Amino acid sequence: MSTPEQRSAAARLAVNVSWAYTPDRRERTQPATKASPVSLEYWEEKLREKGIPEHLLAKAAVNARRAEMQRRAMKSAATRAAKKAAKAKARASAQ
DSSP, rough: OOHHHHHHHHHHHHHHHHHOOOOOOOHHHHHHHHHHHTSSSHHHHHHHHHTTHHHHHHHHHHHHHHHHHHHHHHHHHHHHHHHHHHHHHHHHOOO
16 A cells, blocks of 8 residues: 555646646636636626626626625635734733
8 A cells, every 4th residue: 555645746746747748728727717716707607597687797797706805805814813813812821
């Protein structure tokens, strides 16, 4: 049986060989890009499912993506603040 390090090395080798023989990287990654919340196509599909009219879809998708990115930024800031507070509390209790 191989070790985790050997399996990891074999996987890295396979990935590099696979990418070496990929003629069109954009085409290969396109399905994942479209399925990503960073993509406007992702939001257009989500909003289409909710019944947003086609003539409003493009603008609504931009706003939905912005809202998602703002939500993520707020969550990230809250996490950083909580970590900072925990570190400060740990330092204060250690003294």
